[in-house]
Amino acid sequence: MRVLVQGAGVAGLTAAFELASRGAAVTVSEIRPSLGGNASWFAGGMLAPWCECESAEQLVLDLGRDAADWWDTATPGQVTRAGTLVVAAPRDAGELDRFASRTSGHRRVDEDEIALLEPDLAGRFRRGLLFPDEAHLDPRQAMTALYDRLAAMEVAFRFGTDARRIFGFDRQIDCTGMATVDGRLRGVRGEMLILRTPDVSLSRPVRLLHRRFPLYVVPRADHRFMIGATMIESQSGGSITVRSMMELLSTACALYPAFGEAEVLETGVGVRPAFPNNLPLVEASGDTVRINGLYRHGFLLAPAMARQAADFLFSKDKPVELAHETDRQRRSA
Structure with missing residues (x-):
């Protein structure tokens, strides 16, 4: 499967890792000339799902409790587990x-x-x-380490490129955040x-x-x-x-x-x-899957959303699902 990931922020890089790990041929396009400079670059890097529930729903904890393990696997040495x-x-x-x-x-x-x-x-x-049980990382070092890991996995990067001018892919993952045309955001x-x-x-x-x-x-x-x-x-x-x-x-x-x-x-x-409810969303339209709405939980929730997007692409005839609605249904079953 040839997949184009649009956006090299934390959502795009984590999605690229999940897809490449499952055997997809991945290209990442980024409108900026190099890695960094986006909202992910200015993040705190706190992997703190329990603290975040002070103002967030239980779903943030459910989706984020394994984030430190994911980052440890993808970028060894980047996570500090000191609470x-x-x-x-x-x-x-x-x-x-x-x-x-x-x-x-x-x-x-x-x-x-x-x-x-x-x-x-x-x-x-x-x-x-x-x-x-909480942890933290330096977002810039973690993104750079993940970029290097992806390059070693033969993921191609096209910086300074508008994804609308790139063709020849089976599917696309839109991880462009605020650049996405979506009136709900x-x-x-x-x-x-x-x-x-x-x-x-x-x-x-x-x-x-x-x-x-x-x-x-x-x-x-x-x-x-x-x-x-x-x-x-x-x-x-x-x-x-x-x-x-x-x-x-x-x-x-x-x-x-x-x-x-x-x-x-x-x-x-x-x-x-x-989004209005401050919860993330994975949804599909045609050959494009979108990951968006990470709000203030980018490094915490991006791994879980990337897994859901990859699950979607590698599952045949799977209906369009909203990540937070699907999780609620699972927990209430």
């Missing part, structure tokens, strides 16, 4: 209790255990939640900073719950940290706003004051595609 730590200042203790009531897979930790887990946070927080803008400071060390993603501006910090190599939190209903991909930068920086300093002396290495904005 997620959620903390709140004493005045926001109610936010911590609310978060705990909406999630599972955690245990409560006190001030002493927080100090053992993250020594730089010693004495700053009295209570927290540890989600021990809306854009959700996420803004991020990358800071560097030798004065801070963290072993795992830390989420600071705050009544006004919650924040997450994801550690990366060389004392770099990805700072993010914003979810703005907007399709604008312009630069980060002054308001968002001030809020991100001030909240990061509330987590640990040494962030005030950090270098700002990069700011970025990614517009994530979302």
Whole structure:
């Protein structure tokens, strides 16, 4: 089977891996001149299905609980399995209790255990939640590693190419996100900073719950940290706003004051595609299968959606299925 995958973001790369692993001859087309620069490039890389259920449906946990294993298989060495730590200042203790009531897979930790887990946070927080089975990765390193793996599997890449000008394939997988013409989709803008400071060390993603501006910090190599939190209903991909930068920086300093002396290495904005229910979708039309609506869960949910798309292509006479509706039917059976 000759398959053209449109888009080299996380959805496209994971789909290409699933298809090539099953014997398809895969070509990936990407309108950008090289890998990166899309919404996936500005992601946090948190493989945190239990935490995400604070605001997402159970389906996100069901689809995402195996994501760390998938990334470990596809990109060995890229996944860090250290869990997620959620903390709140004493005045926001109610936010911590609310978060705990909406999630599972955690245990409560006190001030002493927080100090053992993250020594730089010693004495700053009295209570927290540890989600021990969660993981994280650096999206850019993971995408580059997956690209190299795909190239070794003889997947062809055509950068700087409009997929509408490519012919001769049996099937196509549309993974173009917001570029897809679909009136159901809306854009959700996420803004991020990358800071560097030798004065801070963290072993795992830390989420600071705050009544006004919650924040997450994801550690990366060389004392770099990805700072993010914003979810703005907007399709604008312009630069980060002054308001968002001030809020991100001030909240990061509330987590640990040494962030005030950090270098700002990069700011970025990614517009994530979302359907009205914020759940992903796999559907078919003619010879094209579409994967879309990953919302803020790209690296977490892309493996499961890629498997479903590959299952669809390799199953004869299978009806068109909505991934989330199919899963609900399975769970209720």
